[in-house]
Amino acid sequence: MAIDQSEYIELKNCPLCGSSEKHLLFKAHDLLMGQPGEFGVEQCLQCDFRFTNPRPPAESIFDYYTKNYHCYRDDGICTNKTIESSTSEKTVSNECLKYSFYGGFWGSRGWVIPNLSKGATVLELGCGSGGFVRECVSRGWNTIGTDLNRDLQSNIFNMGAKFIETNLPSINLPDNHLDAVFAWQVLEHLYQPIETLEEIKRVLKPQGIFAFSVPNSDCWQFHLFKNKWAGLQVPTHVSHFSEKSIRQVVEKSGLNIVEIYGQNTIGCLYPSILFWSGKTSVTLSQQWTPINFINKLVDRFLSIFVSLIFGKNQAERLTVICVKEENQI
Numbered sequence: 550m551a552i553d554q555s556e557y558i559e560l561k562n563c564p565l566c567g568s569s570e571k572h573l574l575f576k577a578h579d580l581l582m583g584q585p586g587e588f589g590v591e592q593c594l595q596c597d598f599r600f601t602n603p604r605p606p607a608e609s610i611f612d613y614y615t616k617n618y619h620c621y622r623d624d625g626i627c628t629n630k631t632i633e634s635s636t637s638e639k640t641v642s643n644e645c646l647k648y649s650f651y652g653g654f655w656g657s658r659g660w661v662i663p664n665l666s667k668g669a670t671v672l673e674l675g676c677g678s679g680g681f682v683r684e685c686v687s688r689g690w691n692t693i694g695t696d697l698n699r700d701l702q703s704n705i706f707n708m709g710a711k712f713i714e715t716n717l718p719s720i721n722l723p724d725n726h727l728d729a730v731f732a733w734q735v736l737e738h739l740y741q742p743i744e745t746l747e748e749i750k751r752v753l754k755p756q757g758i759f760a761f762s763v764p765n766s767d768c769w770q771f772h773l774f775k776n777k778w779a780g781l782q783v784p785t786h787v788s789h790f791s792e793k794s795i796r797q798v799v800e801k802s803g804l805n806i807v808e809i810y811g812q813n814t815i816g817c818l819y820p821s822i823l824f825w826s827g828k829t830s831v832t833l834s835q836q837w838t839p840i841n842f843i844n845k846l847v848d849r850f851l852s853i854f855v856s857l858i859f860g861k862n863q864a865e866r867l868t869v870i871c872v873k874e875e876n877q878i
């Protein structure tokens with residue numbers, strides 16, 4: 550049950566830089582899951598960070614994730630088994646690391662698969678029903694999943710991985726324990742993103758990798774659709790990151806950014822049009838229904854043009870690779 554509006558928390562200062570100078574961009578509603586309530590989306594006048602304000606208190610936020618939430622369903626977009634192949638795969642190398650980058654610039658997702666050996670220990674924050682956990686287990690990695698939704702743990706066990714209960718920002722693992730941490734479309738949900746990144750740095754081994762993605766609120770769809778943009782997802786998205794604010798958050802945590810990829814996927818375009826036309830509680834799914842097939846074709850086709858016109862800064866999603874440097878504790 551969504552809580553009463555009178556219990557919402559109103560931040561007086563920007564959660565990123567502390568400035569009290571901010572302005573309301575627009576009011577917004579939960580169009581994805583159709584829960585009641587009105588939320589503001591504000592922008593800091595000092596650092597440009599955008600955030601949901603007012604917002605439900607952290608203790609109540611789980612009430613806003615309904616059973617229909619796409620990451621919790623077995624048919625959801627977070628459990629698609631097929632790895633997108635060759636044409637959309639990009640391999641990135643630098644001096645010390647090599648990654649396979651799946652989903653590409655016009656694919657529907659953007660997992661980064663680091664080149665770790667069998668037996669590596671990895672953690673996925675916000676593992677949902679476990680699509681990426683399955684991928685990690687298949688590579689012979691000791692895989693740990695965690696999610697706000699503890700009902701998912703049997704799924705994760707069945708895949709041959711561990712599930713730990715966490716109360717973020719705290720992660721219940723020893724220092725220097727993990728070769729990699731992943732968080733696909735998770736940071737925007739967290740009430741304490743900087744503290745969580747500091748904790749990720751603590752549990753990573755030196756040279757450990759943190760790879761994550763977030764929706765990009767600098768994208769053209771955000772400016773076009775505003776409170777009807779399907780990537781907005783208030784109130785469960787409390788931060789609306791851009792490349793600039795992601796760099797600020799990661800810098801504060803002490804991790805080093807290796808790469809930021811802008812992915813011109815337009816997976817939000819079709820649901821945004823539905824929201825704009827007045828529909829709510831839209832189901833995001835990649836099952837092979839005719840409408841999804843058409844959506845996917847249009848998505849692929851348009852994305853190529855979008856990439857050419859808008860470039861990285863206006864991409865719908867940002868995928869980021871960070872590393873914990875040798876001398877960082």
Ligand SMILES: [Zn+2]
Binds near residue numbers: 566568597
């Ligand atoms: Zn600020």
